[in-house]
Amino acid sequence: MVEVVFEDSAAGSLRQALVGRYKVAEAGIVLYFREEGEDPLSPEEEAQLRAAERRRQQEEAQRQRQGWAESLPLPGQLGDILVFPLAHSVGEITEEGIGPQREAALRKVMGVYPFLAAEVAETLLARGRASHKALLDRAGQGEAVRVWTGPGPDDACGLAWLAHTLRPLGLEKVSVTQVVLPDFWERPDGTVIRWNSWGEMEPWMWGRLAQTGRRLPANLLRGLAGTWQDLQKENAPLRAVVNGRLMSVPEDWYxxxxxxxxxxxxxxxxxxxxxxxxxxxxxxxxxxxxxxxxxxxxxxxxxxxxxxxxxxxxxxxxxxxxxxxxxx
The missing domain is CATH 1.10.10 (Arc Repressor Mutant, subunit A)
Incomplete structure (x- = not known):
């Protein structure tokens, strides 16, 4: 089974989940950064701060150990992870495949980091193109696809784009399972967790949440592919999820x-x-x-x-x- 995600951070957490390796943070050096003009801490205050931070680190380490101890295995290999960090919610989308329009969109989004924009955009494009080829090859040979989606517009666009991409293979022939990021998760101790994206997911949770996946019927995939074609025709500068629906919006939407x-x-x-x-x-x-x-x-x-x-x-x-x- 191939595992599809739409952001690099999600792929990193998923890699840890697949190999089952983890590094528990241990209490170490505690640093305190003083704001300019702020009075320095007294020795007693600094000692209290360091002790509190060590306790926090120890509690976090215990939480991680417990998480892995209660985790469910997620079978697979690192090569099964296909990542499409292509920001499909931004920019033009009339092209097929991953071409100049995606490059322009990624350069724009990554322009917030001018010294890295070109390099990072090329890296993301290369990953997306390699994943695209592997997706078509492996799904074309009958391998199942599992796609992990969150509430953000890039994931919604990614799922619709994925259905459109798989359409030439025959949507009745491909097996696509969707795992939706849960609204919340309650730990045994009563703590409630809410994630904004799969990039925030703890590695030990992937196997458990994989159990919530649902196979998408061919007709639903066909509808998603049709949604992408409609968005391509509109070719707006931006796409957003509005009341649960993916739609074109003006560039000043936010x-x-x-x-x-x-x-x-x-x-x-x-x-x-x-x-x-x-x-x-x-x-x-x-x-x-x-x-x-x-x-x-x-x-x-x-x-x-x-x-x-x-x-x-x-x-x-x-x-x-x-x-x-x-x-x-």
Missing amino acids: DPFLRREIAARPAEFSAAQVVGTVLGKYQLGIGDGELTCRLEAMVQGGELQQVTYPGPRDPSYHCRLRKTPGVW
Whole structure:
């Protein structure tokens, strides 16, 4: 069986799950970073801080041991993992396969890291293309496909794109099982966990959650493939999940969330804080690249003014912005 995921971080966790290897964090060096202008800690306060951090590390190590002890095996080999980190929710999608449109979209999304954008985009494209070839070869030979999807638009687009990609093989002939990221999970101790994507999944949970997978009927796959064809015809700059439905949206779709957080800040503010707040507070299932592009568009449109600039190896949102007087 081949295992399909749509982000590199998910593939990393899944690799650990397949090989069954894990490294439990042990208590080690505890570092404390003092903010500029903050009074130094007293020896007693520093000792208390270190002791609390060691306890936290020990508790986390115990949690990991218990997780692996209670885990269910997930059969497979590392070569079974096919990753498509192609950001299909962004950019043009009229092309078949993985071509220049995906390269342009990835370069745009990764542009938030200017010093790495070209290299990372090429790496992601290479992984996607290798996985694409393996998917067609192995599914064409009758091997089952298991796809792991979360609530984000890249996963929703990825599933529809996958169905469209498999269509030439005959959707009645292929076996596709979908495992949906659960809304929540309750641990034996009563702790409730909520994940935003498979990239956050603990390695020992994959085998257990694999039991929740459901095989997708040919007619459902056909409908998903049709959805992708409709989206291709619309070829919007962005796609989002709205009320559970994947649809084309304008490129400023996420702007209201940014504006809400900008409005709550003083005239001059940190772009990084705005991006981080929107990602954490609203759980939109997108990355920092899309939000940073929209902040840059607001600067270009005159809504915001750039006050400081990032260092040569900093993300582009490591800067300060100012609200344009009369606009806010």
